[in-house]
Amino acid sequence: MTTFKPAFQQCILCGNCTSTDIALCTECALELPCPECACKRCGVELGPTPPVHGYCGRCLTEPPSFDHCIAAFRYEFPVRELIAGFKFHAGFAEGRTLARLLAERAGREFETLGKPQRLLPVPLHVSRLRERGFNQSIELARVIGQHCGIAVDTSYCRRSRATPSQKGLSAEERAVNLRNAFTLHGECAGGKLLHVAIVDDVVTTMTTVDTLARMLRSAGIACIDVLCLARVS
Numbered sequence: 001m002t003t004f005k006p007a008f009q010q011c012i013l014c015g016n017c018t019s020t021d022i023a024l025c026t027e028c029a030l031e032l033p034c035p036e037c038a039c040k041r042c043g044v045e046l047g048p049t050p051p052v053h054g055y056c057g058r059c060l061t062e063p064p065s066f067d068h069c070i071a072a073f074r075y076e077f078p079v080r081e082l083i084a085g086f087k088f089h090a091g092f093a094e095g096r097t098l099a100r101l102l103a104e105r106a107g108r109e110f111e112t113l114g115k116p117q118r119l120l121p122v123p124l125h126v127s128r129l130r131e132r133g134f135n136q137s138i139e140l141a142r143v144i145g146q147h148c149g150i151a152v153d154t155s156y157c158r159r160s161r162a163t164p165s166q167k168g169l170s171a172e173e174r175a176v177n178l179r180n181a182f183t184l185h186g187e188c189a190g191g192k193l194l195h196v197a198i199v200d201d202v203v204t205t206m207t208t209v210d211t212l213a214r215m216l217r218s219a220g221i222a223c224i225d226v227l228c229l230a231r232v233s
């Protein structure tokens, strides 16, 4: 994404000029759907009567391989449409704006959770990368990294084989689809890293981030967070 910023930007939702340093006016930013009472571990929303302990039933019986999932938004209008514009129509203004809001949210969480040493974007296979022209998770991670002062590592986790789209698959089919899809490379594998955050655009069934987290955990990384624009509950 370009770092060029005009003095005034147009709000990506209402089109009005905005003097904020992101392409979203204050009014529209306040209207974006944010999760309420999310599970302390997986980030899924807990509904109108959340349990006192703050965890969802699944995390109590079968916790994921990561420690926390921080999601900035609900996967609803207009966030869903902004993410689609970013991913499928190279809408970098949308991507950069949502990433910046996620970075602000994550920065507040890091005050209590501690700051990760590296951001690890979910890798795309080279064939998908050629088709789309960019990896949306890398673009998001760059904005978060810049805002929070965390290095982005794009070579440690790699997609070792192309996997069919996860869309429309059951959780079990997704797990089979992703088996052996990722590999870890390079210096991080030596156990120097203790705390990392995986960056993904939308977390749906958690299969992708959980698969990656399991590999990172096996490589000796003690604390693994997940940062995403939206968590589908």
Ligand SMILES: [Zn+2]
Pocket (backbone or CB within 6 Å): 011, 012, 013, 014, 015, 016, 024, 025, 026, 027, 028, 029
């Ligand atoms: Zn606006």
Ligand SMILES: [Zn+2]
Pocket (backbone or CB within 6 Å): 039, 040, 041, 042, 043, 044, 055, 056, 057, 058, 059
């Ligand atoms: Zn949970």
